[in-house]
Amino acid sequence: MVEPTDREMQKFYYGFETHDLLKAVDLIDELRGYLGYETEGGPPEIRDNMLKLHGLALSVVNKGDKSRVQDLFDLAAHLQDQVQSIRSIIGKVEGTLSGLAELYPESLSD
Numbered sequence: 001m002v003e004p005t006d007r008e009m010q011k012f013y014y015g016f017e018t019h020d021l022l023k024a025v026d027l028i029d030e031l032r033g034y035l036g037y038e039t040e041g042g043p044p045e046i047r048d049n050m051l052k053l054h055g056l057a058l059s060v061v062n063k064g065d066k067s068r069v070q071d072l073f074d075l076a077a078h079l080q081d082q083v084q085s086i087r088s089i090i091g092k093v094e095g096t097l098s099g100l101a102e103l104y105p106e107s108l109s110d
Contacts (some may be wrong), residue, residue: 008103023092027092034082053079
């Protein structure tokens, strides 16, 4: 079994905070608020809202229901905000994992 060199181990010690992984776990828990089930076995709210947005779009676009236009764009803006938050959270988790991956010891590649 190949082991990392002392120099490579120092890169871990000085180059990565294990606490960052716990922060990433907290971020994933935050994602559960967007993508998790509201109730046991129920669909995530964002999914329900996307279906609701589809229904509003059908009413406005296909049926010409002008009374639903404000609801359509309000819900679309709300969903856009949620998706941007999700993207931000995922970016932070990815950054943590990339930081760790960059420290992969060359000696383990052999």
